[in-house]
Amino acid sequence: MNTFAKLHFYKFTFRLRVTETIVFSEIFKGLSLRNSIKTVFHKEFDRRILTEVFDKILEPGISGKLNIGSKPPRFYILEPEITPKMKYLPGEFFYINLILIGNGIEYIEYFKQAIYLLGKKYWLGRKSGYGRGNFEIDAVIERDKYSFSFDSFAASYKNYEPVYLKDISSSKHYKRVLLHFFSPTCIIPENDTKPAVINRANDLKLFIDILYRRLSQLQFLYCGEENYIYKHTLKNDLKISGSEFNWHRYEIGKEKFEGFTGKFEITGNLENLIDLLVLGEHLHVGKDTPYGFGKYEILN
Known part of the structure; x- marks a missing residue:
């Protein structure tokens, strides 16, 4: 399908080692992740980055051409681990996939730091009475093939391989x-x-x-x-x-x-x-x- 010959994306899997018990509320895990990640972006990065990631609106000319109103589809997807498991104890692993579409790869460093700070300084899941919900990044896996330590990951986004339709x-x-x-x-x-x-x-x-x-x-x-x-x-x-x-x-x-x-x-x-x-x-x-x-x- 040549129609989508230019469409490409990058996929990273964050393998997280739980350090303080994580308990999710009885909702889809993606909503817990959404609120937690947005809190980190709001408190740790400047307003311009927060707007680009969460609140950017389209110019009238572009929104009219796309017929989608002012809110564009975002350039990222955060995929939480989709399992019935709602409680993670210290030493267990939890996985988050990050998909960045096209030039969204330029924001990889912000997402890397946000996920790191989420586990170190903030928390994931329910906090009061359930454990602090902390974790550390054990490894980052690119395209389900290449594994990196946290320190070596995202040194330069230009080193990562995009996925095109021809690849899948x-x-x-x-x-x-x-x-x-x-x-x-x-x-x-x-x-x-x-x-x-x-x-x-x-x-x-x-x-x-x-x-x-x-x-x-x-x-x-x-x-x-x-x-x-x-x-x-x-x-x-x-x-x-x-x-x-x-x-x-x-x-x-x-x-x-x-x-x-x-x-x-x-x-x-x-x-x-x-x-x-x-x-x-x-x-x-x-x-x-x-x-x-x-x-x-x-x-x-």
Whole structure:
């Protein structure tokens, strides 16, 4: 799929050794990570960096071209460990994936320091009465292959290898795939406020449209693509079956988050769709993706 030839990202896995007990609240771990990381950025870095990472808005000309309002998709994804385990004792390990898209790699040093300070000076998870929630960075693993100590990591972001579609594309011809959504996924149609659950053909079209649009926006904003293609030409003669979903709702103060987890199967001629699905497998889909929402896995 040459449409996304310039889209690229960097993946790092932080292996964290717990030093003081971490206990997560009964919410998606990504929300705990979101609040904790934002606290570190707010207290440790200047306002410009905080704005670039969390609060940057688009100029009217660009937001109009992308048809997304003033808030752009962010250039990073923090993926917490997605397991039922909610309590981590000293000596145990906890993992966080950091994905930086395109020129977002320029912020690697800030994320490195934020995660370090989160474990050393601040805390992760519930604090009062549960342990301090501290940890240390045991190692950082790039692209699931290269391991670095904390001191040697991010000496120069230019040394790291980006991942392009050609690196992860599949040469197989699929007629059937099963998508497993294992973090809450919130997909909202344009001009609507009600999230969709993917269990009908129209919902599948919506899923493909929104995923395509997200990837196009990321490539345009962060990967040097000059042309933004709003509509795709992928065939929609696909069928959906075997959908199984659970719905999740979370509240933090006045903020509300929701999304589905579960599985659905796509059948039909997937030749022109599989690359799109593979990219989405790495870069997520839907709302609140910077904190691990919208993650799925392709299963044969």
